Amino acid sequence: MKDALDVHRSLLAREVPHEVVRLPRLVLDADEIPAVLDLPVDRCVATRLYVADNQLAAVLVRAGALPHPGAVLAALGAQTLRSAPVEMVNAVTDFAATLVCPVLLPADVPVLADACVGHTDVVYTATGDGGTALGITSRWLLTASNALVAELCSPGSPTVDLADDLDDDVRQFVRPRLDWR
Numbered sequence: 001m002k003d004a005l006d007v008h009r010s011l012l013a014r015e016v017p018h019e020v021v022r023l024p025r026l027v028l029d030a031d032e033i034p035a036v037l038d039l040p041v042d043r044c045v046a047t048r049l050y051v052a053d054n055q056l057a058a059v060l061v062r063a064g065a066l067p068h069p070g071a072v073l074a075a076l077g078a079q080t081l082r083s084a085p086v087e088m089v090n091a092v093t094d095f096a097a098t099l100v101c102p103v104l105l106p107a108d109v110p111v112l113a114d115a116c117v118g119h120t121d122v123v124y125t126a127t128g129d130g131g132t133a134l135g136i137t138s139r140w141l142l143t144a145s146n147a148l149v150a151e152l153c154s155p156g157s158p159t160v161d162l163a164d165d166l167d168d169d170v171r172q173f174v175r176p177r178l179d180w181r
Contacts, residue, residue: 002093022131034124046061049100055078058110060112093106115149122135122138124136
């Protein structure tokens with residue numbers, strides 16, 4: 001099984017700036033990283049694996065979040081989607097299924113990243129090892145994982161209202177167009 005040392009060596013070889021952080025306690029799932037590091041969930045990324053039309057695909061989302069299935073299907077151009085079985089994830093990725101690191105996935109596994117992943121400068125993700133996390137800028141994470149960025153947030157996820165940055169005079173003209181929800 002791959003672990004933090006494999007991830008570290010791979011990123012060093014590609015000259016990708018990063019840090020491997022020792023966790024204060026062991027985690028069994030990437031969704032536990034925010035609580036252990038005392039970070040907001042938007043600073044932590046989990047890798048979800050799915051089978052789309054019989055092809056394994058990885059989806060990077062905020063820790064604790066799930067992508068909207070329709071958005072994943074559309075981004076992959078697939079007809080069917082199901083969660084990948086643990087045995088398949090372990091065999092294909094060589095990572096523990098709940099601690100998959102997005103930067104060392106096989107080249108034939110497409111990687112999608114939710115656009116929300118790029119909203120934070122530095123993010124933390126699993127390394128395949130329950131005692132460590134990978135700290136990396138979101139830009140480098142997306143580059144190193146060869147991720148295709150798409151809007152994958154579930155419809156119930158919070159959105160950013162861009163009209164909040166506008167003057168009151170301008171907002172009155174823009175607001176009606178933004179209230180489509």
